[in-house]
Every structure is written in C-alpha cells, then in structure tokens.
Amino acid sequence: MTSAGVASLKNQTVIAVDAMGGDDAPEMVIDGLAIACDRHPDTRFLVFGDEARVVPLLEKHPKLKAACTMVPTEDVVAGDAKPSVAVRSGRKSSLWLAIQAVKNGDAAGVVSAGNTGAFMAMSKLVLRTLxxxxxxxxxxxxxxxxxxxxxxxxxxxxxxxxxxxxxxxxxxxxxxxxxxxxxxxxxxxxxxxxxxxxxxxxxxxxxxxxxxxxxxxxxxxxxxxxxxxxxxxxxxxxxxxxxxxxxxxxxxxxxxxxxxxxxxxxxxxxxxxxxxxxxxxxxxxxxxxxxxxxNGAMLLGLNGVAVKSHGGTDAxxxxxxxxxxxxxxxxxxxxxxxxxxxxxxxxxxxxxxxxxx
Amino acid sequence: MTSAGVASLKNQTVIAVDAMGGDDAPEMVIDGLAIACDRHPDTRFLVFGDEARVVPLLEKHPKLKAACTMVPTEDVVAGDAKPSVAVRSGRKSSLWLAIQAVKNGDAAGVVSAGNTGAFMAMSKLVLRTLxxxxxxxxxxxxxxxxxxxxxxxxxxxxxxxxxxxxxxxxxxxxxxxxxxxxxxxxxxxxxxxxxxxxxxxxxxxxxxxxxxxxxxxxxxxxxxxxxxxxxxxxxxxxxxxxxxxxxxxxxxxxxxxxxxxxxxxxxxxxxxxxxxxxxxxxxxxxxxxxxxxxNGAMLLGLNGVAVKSHGGTDAxxxxxxxxxxxxxxxxxxxxxxxxxxxxxxxxxxxxxxxxxx
CATH class of the missing domain: 3.40.718.10 (Isopropylmalate Dehydrogenase)
Incomplete structure (x- = not known):
C-alpha cells in the first residue's frame, strides 16, 4: 500500500491506474477496480491519485486493497485542460505519473478515464511510438x-x-x-x-x-x-x-x-x-x-498499452x-x-x- | 402528350422528369408523378423516357396525363454506369435530355431516381455552376x-x-x-x-x-x-x-x-x-x-434545380x-x-x- 515495492511486482501483470480521471473519480475508478480485481485475480494495480481520498475508498474493498499499490500524487489534469498545457504543466499529475510507470517498466499498461487529448499527448511524449x-x-x-x-x-x-x-x-x-x-x-x-x-x-x-x-x-x-x-x-x-x-x-x-x-x-x-x-x-x-x-478506447502504436475509459462511465x-x-x-x-x-x-x-x- | 408545345408551357412551373431512372422505373416514377400531380395541380411535367412503356402507364392516370408532355427518348443510363462513360455516350438518354430541358429553359428543374454520379456529372456539364x-x-x-x-x-x-x-x-x-x-x-x-x-x-x-x-x-x-x-x-x-x-x-x-x-x-x-x-x-x-x-438529394449550386430521388424508393x-x-x-x-x-x-x-x- 505504499510506493515501495513497485519494482518487485514485475513478474505479475501490473496495470497503472489514474484514479483521478473521469466525472465520478476517484469513487467510480476504485469501484471499477474492485470489479476488475474479481475478473483478473492475478493482476496488480498501481493506483495513482490523492492518497487522502483514495485510501478510504480502498478500505471498503479488502481484496482489491491487497492487489493495489498506492502511489500518492499531488496534481490532477482537468477534464477541459488543453493537451498542450497539460503536457507542460501536468508533470506531477496522476495521469502523467501513471503513464510514466509504463515507461519505467513498473507497469505493462495504463488506464485512465481522464482528459483524452492530454492522455494521448502525454502517452506519445512519454511512451513514444513503436x-x-x-x-x-x-x-x-x-x-x-x-x-x-x-x-x-x-x-x-x-x-x-x-x-x-x-x-x-x-x-x-x-x-x-x-x-x-x-x-x-x-x-x-x-x-x-x-x-x-x-x-x-x-x-x-x-x-x-x-x-x-x-x-x-x-x-x-x-x-x-x-x-x-x-x-x-x-x-x-x-x-x-x-x-x-x-x-x-x-x-x-x-x-x-x-x-x-x-x-x-x-x-x-x-x-x-x-x-x-x-x-x-x-x-x-x-x-x-x-x-x-x-467502453475503452485503445491508444494503439505506443511502447506500452494505454486504454482510455469514457469519462462519464460507471464502475x-x-x-x-x-x-x-x-x-x-x-x-x-x-x-x-x-x-x-x-x-x-x-x-x-x-x-x-x-x-x- | 407530344414533344410539341413544350415552349408554350413556360408560364407554369415545369419539371423535367427522367422516367427511366430507378429500380422500378418507369412504373414507380409514373405512379409517383400521379401523387405529385395531386399535391401540385399547377405543375406540368416533361416526361423523358421510352414512349412505348410510359404512355400506357400514363393512361391509368387521366389527371396526370393532362399535366404531362411526353418526350420520347431512346437511351437509358444504366444504374451502374461510370459517370465519365455516361457523360460521353449517354447524350440520347432520358437523363441527359431531361437535364438539357432545364438548360434550354423548357423546365425549371429536373428529377431523376437514376445513377447519382451520372446525374451529377451531366448536370455540372449541362447546367454549369451558379x-x-x-x-x-x-x-x-x-x-x-x-x-x-x-x-x-x-x-x-x-x-x-x-x-x-x-x-x-x-x-x-x-x-x-x-x-x-x-x-x-x-x-x-x-x-x-x-x-x-x-x-x-x-x-x-x-x-x-x-x-x-x-x-x-x-x-x-x-x-x-x-x-x-x-x-x-x-x-x-x-x-x-x-x-x-x-x-x-x-x-x-x-x-x-x-x-x-x-x-x-x-x-x-x-x-x-x-x-x-x-x-x-x-x-x-x-x-x-x-x-x-x-427522399430527395438536392444538387445545389447549379443553374437550375436538380433533385435526385433514391433509386430504390417507391411512388x-x-x-x-x-x-x-x-x-x-x-x-x-x-x-x-x-x-x-x-x-x-x-x-x-x-x-x-x-x-x-
């Protein structure tokens, strides 16, 4: 449940998750992860977001909590932020850092329900094309x-x-x-x-x-x-x-x-x-x-898997x-x-x- | 009911009709004109097509027959004809001659359920853009x-x-x-x-x-x-x-x-x-x-009104x-x-x- 131990997860499928993207984030994201955790019991999640808001939500799902590593982040990319602005000023955001986890090899893929344009722009910049x-x-x-x-x-x-x-x-x-x-x-x-x-x-x-x-x-x-x-x-x-x-x-x-x-x-x-x-x-x-x-728009052609969930979706x-x-x-x-x-x-x-x- | 007297129709709204275009032409076209004739009693129709097939159909609709002038034509543009080919070799077709009637001032508009590409190509060539x-x-x-x-x-x-x-x-x-x-x-x-x-x-x-x-x-x-x-x-x-x-x-x-x-x-x-x-x-x-x-795709921007009916439509x-x-x-x-x-x-x-x- 801390950012320590990330590297040791490499033998499992690890997915980085932007907990702060989407209309009803982070509640919708964590409830969604609970369902995903039942479907994919061998997958671990690196959860990027506001620790004070996310951890209490994880407490409600003990099984999910055990499958998650919380990575506290300070910033959130606004849903209406211009991609060019988000790329310049959003380097401490949950979205940027979740994508960075794929680049670093800490996760094999990233999922976000946040700003599509920013997700694409950041992914191109961080992950680069195949x-x-x-x-x-x-x-x-x-x-x-x-x-x-x-x-x-x-x-x-x-x-x-x-x-x-x-x-x-x-x-x-x-x-x-x-x-x-x-x-x-x-x-x-x-x-x-x-x-x-x-x-x-x-x-x-x-x-x-x-x-x-x-x-x-x-x-x-x-x-x-x-x-x-x-x-x-x-x-x-x-x-x-x-x-x-x-x-x-x-x-x-x-x-x-x-x-x-x-x-x-x-x-x-x-x-x-x-x-x-x-x-x-x-x-x-x-x-x-x-x-x-x-639900799920796949960003194809990048060095890593990146999936954009609809911002208005539910768990x-x-x-x-x-x-x-x-x-x-x-x-x-x-x-x-x-x-x-x-x-x-x-x-x-x-x-x-x-x-x- | 003959091609004579066309010029004398100029004080009424006159619409040139390609009787041979469409999946069920000329039957569908003539039955459609009968409905149109009820809706627009002051409109006259110049009907271009195979006289031997069209005239017997008109006989079934006495009111329509009185509103029509038959213009016998020899050729029909096939539904799958290439527009470039139709333009070159279809100058005796019901479609070409119906469009030509607008150009000549014999009609104010033309309607066809025939080949869209040919209709557009011929209309551009004959009527020219505004x-x-x-x-x-x-x-x-x-x-x-x-x-x-x-x-x-x-x-x-x-x-x-x-x-x-x-x-x-x-x-x-x-x-x-x-x-x-x-x-x-x-x-x-x-x-x-x-x-x-x-x-x-x-x-x-x-x-x-x-x-x-x-x-x-x-x-x-x-x-x-x-x-x-x-x-x-x-x-x-x-x-x-x-x-x-x-x-x-x-x-x-x-x-x-x-x-x-x-x-x-x-x-x-x-x-x-x-x-x-x-x-x-x-x-x-x-x-x-x-x-x-x-039903009706309008060809806009031409010197004259041209409307394409869906080829598979009914009367x-x-x-x-x-x-x-x-x-x-x-x-x-x-x-x-x-x-x-x-x-x-x-x-x-x-x-x-x-x-x-």
Whole structure:
C-alpha cells in the first residue's frame, strides 16, 4: 500500500491506474477496480491519485486493497485542460505519473478515464511510438449485426496519408487477432463508395499497398458508412476526422432512436402495457448494445498499452476498460504489431510504403 | 402528350422528369408523378423516357396525363454506369435530355431516381455552376430530435477547401430558408470537436470566414457527429467524404436498431404480445422517421434545380422528391444563393474568400 515495492511486482501483470480521471473519480475508478480485481485475480494495480481520498475508498474493498499499490500524487489534469498545457504543466499529475510507470517498466499498461487529448499527448511524449509506426491511433470496439468491429482512428489524427492508414490496418488487425481472438480478421478501408478509384489518394494508395503487401492481412477493400453496422468486415480503417464523426453519429443515432422509442411507448396506455410485456426482451437488447460493455478506447502504436475509459462511465464500464488493457497485455498485441511492421519494411519483398516516410 | 408545345408551357412551373431512372422505373416514377400531380395541380411535367412503356402507364392516370408532355427518348443510363462513360455516350438518354430541358429553359428543374454520379456529372456539364460557386454539392434533409436538418456535401466532392465549405454554408442556408421556411437557420461546420482550433485548415478557415463575413448567416461554429441527431443546428456543412460516411452510418445504425428490435420482439410470446399492443404507437414512430419522407438529394449550386430521388424508393418517395424540387423552384432558391454569393465577393466589406480561388 505504499510506493515501495513497485519494482518487485514485475513478474505479475501490473496495470497503472489514474484514479483521478473521469466525472465520478476517484469513487467510480476504485469501484471499477474492485470489479476488475474479481475478473483478473492475478493482476496488480498501481493506483495513482490523492492518497487522502483514495485510501478510504480502498478500505471498503479488502481484496482489491491487497492487489493495489498506492502511489500518492499531488496534481490532477482537468477534464477541459488543453493537451498542450497539460503536457507542460501536468508533470506531477496522476495521469502523467501513471503513464510514466509504463515507461519505467513498473507497469505493462495504463488506464485512465481522464482528459483524452492530454492522455494521448502525454502517452506519445512519454511512451513514444513503436518502431516503424509514424502515428499512434485511437481504436474502439463497436457492436454490429454480425459481431464486434474494431474501428480506428477515432480522432488522434485529423489528416492521414496512405502510410498512416496502412499502419492503422496493421494495428487494427493485431487488435482483432489478439483481443477479439479472430484468426483472420477481415480489414476494410472506409470510403464514400466501395468501387476501386473512389475517395482520395490516401484511401486509394493505402488499398494498393494492402493488396500488394507481404502482410498476412485479409484485406477486403473499401467499405461504406453502413458497413459499420452491417459488420461487413472486422476492422474498419479511416482517418481520425472521419472516424470521430462516424462514431459520434452512431452514438447520436442510437440515442435518437431510444428517444423516439420512449416517446412512442409513453404515447398511450396500450403502448405502455405493450412495453411492460416486452420489457424483458427489450432489456436483453439493451444489455447487448450496452455502451459500457464497449467502453475503452485503445491508444494503439505506443511502447506500452494505454486504454482510455469514457469519462462519464460507471464502475462496470471502467472495469471493462481495465479488461481490455489486461487482454492487450496478456495477448502481446505490441509484439505482434512490431513483427508485422518489420514484414512491411523488409526490402525485396514487394513491400513498398505507399508514401515515402 | 407530344414533344410539341413544350415552349408554350413556360408560364407554369415545369419539371423535367427522367422516367427511366430507378429500380422500378418507369412504373414507380409514373405512379409517383400521379401523387405529385395531386399535391401540385399547377405543375406540368416533361416526361423523358421510352414512349412505348410510359404512355400506357400514363393512361391509368387521366389527371396526370393532362399535366404531362411526353418526350420520347431512346437511351437509358444504366444504374451502374461510370459517370465519365455516361457523360460521353449517354447524350440520347432520358437523363441527359431531361437535364438539357432545364438548360434550354423548357423546365425549371429536373428529377431523376437514376445513377447519382451520372446525374451529377451531366448536370455540372449541362447546367454549369451558379456564378461564384466553385463546386456544386449534394444536400439532403435528415430528421432530428428537434426538427429537420439540412446536411451537405454528401459526396460530390471528396476533398474540400475552406472556400468550398463557405459556399456549402451559403447554399445550405438558402435551402433552409426557402424550402424549410426557417427565418434564421443556424449553420454549423462538422468537426471532430466543437472547440476552436480543432480539425483541419479547411474547417478552421471556413469558420473564420463565416464569423467575419457580411453574410446574414447565423453561424453557430463547429458541431460534432452526435449533433446531427440532436438537431443542434439547422444546416450541417462538411466535405463530401465525411458527409457521405456520416449519412450512411446514420442509415446503417437505424437499420441495425430496427433489426435488434425485431429480434427482441420475436424472442418470446410475451414480447410478441407486447409488440401487438404497442404497434399503433410504433407505427406512428415509423412514419415519423419514414425514409421516403426524406427522399430527395438536392444538387445545389447549379443553374437550375436538380433533385435526385433514391433509386430504390417507391411512388410515395418519388413524389416527395418532386415536392422538394417544386419548393426549390417556387421559393427561388437559386436567386437567393446568387445574391448571397454576390455579398461575399463585394470588395471593401471585409469579405475575403478564405482561399484564393
């Protein structure tokens, strides 16, 4: 329960946790860790935060307490802080120090529900990108008609060239193979039409590279916006601008539909009675698309595992984000990305990068 | 009922119709025109298509027949034809000749449910863009929590600079004022965050121009993907790549939700009974978000009104697309766009185009 003994934890999976990030931190974070601790009894947590607030919360969960090492920190990165400011002035924050623990080898991964931009900026600076990766990406899992999809990038990079998209494909493929357990995930590039020749140079050149590369990637070609819900492929690759708008459109449409449904059910006593009878089935549907189950935006392409939980999630949602980090660590996602990137850069194998780096 | 007498129709609203475009053409088109004819008794239709197939269909609708002038055409643009090929070899097609009727002054607008890419390419070539408009855009209406939204561009332009986005804002604003009847529509630019400084140069420069221009545009600033369903603004401006992915994501999510709901209702006899009781309310919801009511993609920025109906729509949907064209013509949308563009180019008024044309 003190910062001593951190180094001795190296033989177990250790996850660094920013206890102060998120709307209801640190309560939500510690309650979430208690759930995660039940799911992953062999994992230890380095908990970074305000000791006076966090320790009393840990007292309520004796099993979790035994699995935690408290690392007292003084500062907190505000949810609305500019990433550039946070990077300069937040070096004593729980977020910075949690990321630093991964850099130092004290933890294999870091989870935070705090400021996304600051988390990404700090992680890039502290952990650096994997060899051969130009830019890290933010990925997430989305439920579809056929199963789960991995989508990236969600906003780390507004503009992407063909090389970036190819790297995202490699990272998304590695995620789908290690964490989703798919043997040959189908990878598609988002475009405004599925025919060859559509889109900008970035999409076309990235598609050419993926088609002609020695990578064992199962490349489908271009997909369109509605392929996300159809589950046409397992991995959807796009620039951060499009990915961000796409995911938020999906979230907004889901909320709009729920809003209209509630209105419909409330519009007459017959409709209300109908709702009561259908409720068990509707609740099963709700739990199937429960956004908490899909909580966790993965920062891919870094030397270390970094998972961003939604700031407004609850303990169950935070535990899901911890599980994602745990899976990424235990399945060795970064080793896989590293070896794939090496294949791409091997000379004389027909592997050419789409755009000169 | 012959091609003679076309010129004498000039004092009425005349709409040119491609009878051969769409999955169920010409039957769906003529049945749709019959509905449109009831809604707009003062409108005349120039019907371009295969006389042998169209005339017998018109015989079934005597009132419509009296409002139509048949213009026999020999060719049809295939739904999967490449736009560049259609433009070269489709000069005798019903689509080309219907557009040509607008150019010749025989009609004020054209409606087709045919090949979108060919329709856009032919319209650009035949009608040309309005003075001061660099690129036309495709716009549509989307239902939101607060009312209807206009969204553009939906795919006419994969990449857009700041000038293009400013022109889209002017065209979307004019559409919302004339067709939706909003006095001061709120206009937003789609971005991956609502804070200033987010996005690419195009979004930032376009926002600066709209903030500092003498245009009477009610500019809200940046919006995000979920603002589409929330109805945060009335007009959403974006590049054609993002707009296309966004709209298709919205359509796909709606379908996914319906799919999950059907599964839930079918999962037990209790849920089925609940569905039966709620059905009237659910049907009202369904009619509220009926995609046929929102059928019609407007090709804005051309010398003439051009509306693309969904290829897979039915007669009711086609009639809605005709109504949109009718509204655009009678409300003088292009006169409004013309006068706004002039304001933007007036020298010495602080109006500078964001990017040198």
């Amino acid at each position: 060899p051969g990766i130009d830019r890290p990406a933010i990925a997430t899992i989305v439920p579809t008609q056929r199963g789960d999809n991995v989508v990236l990038d969600l906003g780390a990079n507004s503009e992407c060239d063909a090389n970036n998209l190819v790297e995202f494909a490699i990272m998304g493929d590695a995620f789908a193979r290690t964490v989703l357990g798919l043997e040959k995930p189908l990878v598609g590039i988002m475009n405004l039409g599925s025919e060859e020749g559509k889109g900008t140079d970035s999409e076309r050149e990235a598609a050419d590279t993926l088609k002609n590369s020695p990578l064992p990637i199962n490349f489908h070609g271009f997909v369109e916006g509605d392929d996300l819900s159809k589950g046409t492929v397992d991995v959807i690759v796009t620039d951060g601008f499009t990915g961000n708008v796409m995911l938020k459109t999906l979230e907004g449409t889901t909320k709009l539909y729920s809003h209209f449904l509630r209105q419909a059910y409330g519009s007459s006593w017959l409709a209300k009675l109908g709702y009561l009878l259908s409720r068990p089935a509707l609740n099963r549907l709700k739990s199937r698309v429960d956004p908490r189950r899909y 169950f949602g935070f535990a899901c984000a911890v599980s994602v980090a745990q899976d990424m660590i235990s399945q060795g996602i970064n080793d896989l990305i590293r070896s794939e990137i090496e294949k791409l850069s091997l000379p004389g194998k027909g592997a050419s990068r789409a755009v000169a780096g | 003075p001061g408009i660099d690129r036309p855009a495709i716009a549509t209406i989307v239902p939101t929590q607060r009312g209807d939204n206009v969204v553009l561009d939906l795919g006419a332009n994969s990449e857009c600079d700041a000038n293009n986005l400013v022109e889209f804002a002017i065209m979307g604003d004019a559409f919302a004022r004339t067709v939706l009847g909003l006095e001061k529509p709120l206009v937003g630019i789609m971005n991956l965050g609502s804070e200033e400084g987010k996005g690419t140069d195009s979004e930032r420069e376009a926002a600066d121009t709209l903030k500092n221009s003498p245009l009477p545009i009610n500019f809200h600033g940046f919006v995000e993907g979920d603002d589409l369903s929330k109805g945060t603004v009335d007009v959403i401006v974006t590049d054609g790549f993002t707009g296309n992915v966004m709209l298709k994501t919205l359509e796909g999510t709606t379908k996914l939700y319906s799919h999950f709901l059907r599964q839930a209702y079918g999962s037990s006899w209790l849920a089925k009974l609940g569905y039966l009781l709620s059905r009237p309310a659910l049907n009202r919801l369904k009619s509220r978000v009926d995609p046929r009511r929102y 009711f949907g086609f009639a809605c697309a005709v109504s949109v064209a009718q509204d655009m013509i009678s409300q003088g949308i292009n006169d409004l766009i013309r006068s706004e563009i002039e304001k933007l180019s007036l020298p010495g008024k602080g109006a500078s185009r964001a990017v040198a044309g």
